[in-house]
Amino acid sequence: MADLTTATRETLEDYTLRFAPRSYRKWSTGVVAISALGGIAYLADFAIGANIGIAYGTFNALWGIAVFAVVIALTGFPLAYYSARYNLDLDLITRGSGFGYYGSVVTNVIYATFTFIFFALEGSIMAQGLNLGLGIPLWLGYALSTVVIFPLVVYGMSLLSKLQVWTTPLWLVLMVLPFGYLLVSHPDSVGAFFAYQGEQGQGAPSLGAVMLCAGVCLSLIAQIAEQIDYLRFMPPKTPENARRWWTAMVLAGPGWVIFGAIKQVIGLFLAVYLIAGATGGGASIANQPVHQFLEIYQDIMPGWLAMALAVILVVISQIKINVTNAYSGSLAWTNSFTRVTKRYPGRLVFLGVNLLIALVLMEANMFDFLNTILGFYANCGMAWVVVVASDIVFNKYLLGLSPKKPEFRRGMLYAVNPVGFGSMLLAAGVSIVAFFGGLGEGLRPFSPLVAIVLATVLPPVLAIATKGRYYLRRTDDGITLPMYDEYGNPSGETLACHVCDQEFERPDVVACLTHTAHVCSLCLSTDKTGEHVLPG
Template sequence: MTVEPSIDHRANPEPPPQTTATRETLEDYTLRFAPRSYRKWSTGVVAVSALGGIAYLADFAIGANIGISYGTTNALWGIAIFAVVIFATGLPVAYYAARYNIDLDLITRGSGFGYYGSVVTNVIFASFTFIFFALEGSIMAQGLELGLHIPLWLGYAVSTLVIFPLVIYGMKVLSTLQVWTTPLWLILMVLPFLYLVVSHPDSVSTFFDYRGENDEGTNVGSMLLAAGVCLSLIAQIAEQIDYLRFMPPKTPENSRRWWTAMLLAGPGWVIFGAIKQVIGLFLAVYLIANVAGGASVANEPVHQFLEIYQGFLPGWLAMALAVVLVVISQVKINVTNAYSGSLAWTNSYTRLTRHYPGRLVFLAFNLVIALVLMEANMFDFLNTILGFYANCGMAWIVVVAADIVFNKYLLKLSPKEPEFRRGMLYAVNPVGFVSMAAAAGVSILVFFGGLGDTIKPYSPLVAIGLAVVLPPILAVLTRGKYYLRRTDDGLDLPMFDEHGNPSGAVLTCHVCRQEYERPDMTACQTHDAVVCSLCLSTDKVADHVLPAAP
């Protein structure tokens, strides 16, 4: 049966009282397509907001750590490998997010995982957000201890609690915060590097000659181990996408701006991330070579910047700027970590329980986990945490990217337009789910030496290789059968406009009586009406879910 929807562009004359699920300006379209009516930001504002989220200082610590462990040459090659992999895998998923205005979880559902199958990837992503929240919070606490003599345990709590009120109102507040703080952050970050290059030119040669604490020579194994640590950041593309989903429709008039913003703020984030890692290593080598006791704090960004600032500024001003830089950086990234983590947890919980508690519940949950990690002093085992996580993150992101490139565009076994609505998808699609499980499982086994020490450094390549080849193989074996449970959503209304953008036509959900745009809606055969994706997600008895195709 096809439902002829009645399109009403007016507001409901007597809307019902708002529930947590319908306060969308507060909830920021947590579980659904981001409608055209809400996406009022320009391509430039979206791009700057997304790039503001990569202001984290963890890159400086990561660059310093891999350089100290493996030497400059191996670290630089590792960073280069990381950048190439991240850009290649991030491009297709960033394009889908910006083009179709959905987050990475919704993309994952229709790219080989199924409606419930993508829950596991949400948990992987949520883990990324609290790991890096804890890392950045630890860096901020170090800054507060150094500059204001606040005990570390209290600094951890302060760096966590200050984030909560900033994240409540989602994109509306985050975009403003990111745009206004980015110029100051750039100045404070670049100044020390420029000072060293100009006033201490010998620091450049010292940097390239540095062989690490174990006097490492150039070798492929060390390069790949360094790359593995860096590749723990692969899930950062999901945070970029949480901003990119608010891109305006792509039209012939804004095409160049749209592509530029998508490339820079999507996969292009890795360019800035790689530069920060190199700078972090550069500053660490300078401290080790020129500052008494520098080796003990060379991997701590607050000390890196403080020592350099003191070379050309009064001590009080150097301390103040170092603390300001740390605080700004931590706030800019951790509002994104907290925001994206709350989306991921809420998505998983709602699908499994069919109950929507509101994003703020899981915002608090994510922050508590991060605080526990900070109090456990995660800096002591940072490389192990990141190296292990990289295998899971790579398996997920590379499988989704491979499904888009190979299965959607080349083999055409996966539907080209993304699908995320309950009832339209199978519960689990073996193409993506099995591919990710195999890639992550085998690469983790390799990472911990389960297949011998010889191939232990190659766990990143194992994860990437399996994640690339398995999706097309499984898609061919299953003939693409498990992508769509049905192809017709029961609505006789185009899904896309003349430029291929999601339609802005408005329909009224008969369950919550709220208005949503066409891509968020399906027919409800039981009541001869239309229903929104969130009401479908919370339908405990499947009363509104369309039956499987005959």
């Protein structure tokens, strides 16, 4: 019972393992959207844009960024819609979209990996800023950028929404100022940008180079899961708020890629300017966002103020994104651990685990191997996200082989569904082999395309082959109360769980096998004997 008492402390656990109830979703569509978009304030995009441009030239980098944006928008829309409409995080969506109750554990590990890789990347950028502005050694900067996040994440969405809303205006001004200044005062920088051929002068147009650039950018595909960690708190969609609801969902869901692509282009633009002017070390610092902004600020204002603003921008950006990375990572680890062990240790335990892994990566100087790390990870992230999107679009809506309404509760789902789980393993496995040259050097640059094609095609193929029989273990949860209201939103009616004596909304409970009563999804997750689980 101690595990369940801890789990039900809403202000600390933020509905880690379950549906986000209507009673907790007190934010407007605008606040949810701004909070979600605040999480993309990271400076990693600037580093990614600079790195791929320096390696492959402006032309290839811009086309790679365009491919990235199209893929993210197309795959992100169905996932964001399902989250906002049914108030579920991506793990809960994944369970009922072809993976099964335990099958989605592997995708949680992929997601958790995303969060600590990018936490480490952003922490490294903050450490560079602290080193440059305050002379703090990098190793200590890594530690400081990690420790400062912990207290900010303890109270979950309640604090994060305020943090994102209040810091966004200042962040926007500090980010846009250098780019606007260069366009006005150095118009020749635009020509130099488009003419840039890469550090080795080998930036001739190449489809292979474009796909290599896209592969690095597509490592960010799992960012949609972090957007969804906010979107699940959207208010119910009604005729009165429909326009605001759709606008917020699109902008904060797939729309994040618009801002991400713009930042990557700006990062490359600033890097080319630094290289062309051989300012302060030229190419050696051109991929470091803190130097990118510092050099431009110094052209506009006194050195001391330029340094102060550069450090402030880096610190604000790092905090805005890393509170999200830490929060989302702790949710993913906790969710996986609880399902596998039937024990709930509390989200804060895994918040510490996620931060520790990120700190180890920073101390190992992962910044120097950025392209390789992100290129490899992209294959896993794409396989997962594209498979779920494919299942929603093709199997749910076009073929009707997957239930349209999402299901995530234990006992309602099979342990593993071969449709999504098998598709992801095949797509990720083959694309990783291609990434390392196992399918020939000619196919190596196209490993992202391999992942995307297989992850799109395999779910409907396997759903047809299995006739959709592995989606639902049972279709009736034993409760006669309607699951949805007259507008199709999850019902706000509450039922008591006889195990933990807490009230939960209708979508979060099922009938209990051994009692004439109800049991919540969290108690089902921690039921070690299966005594509450309805038969198949």
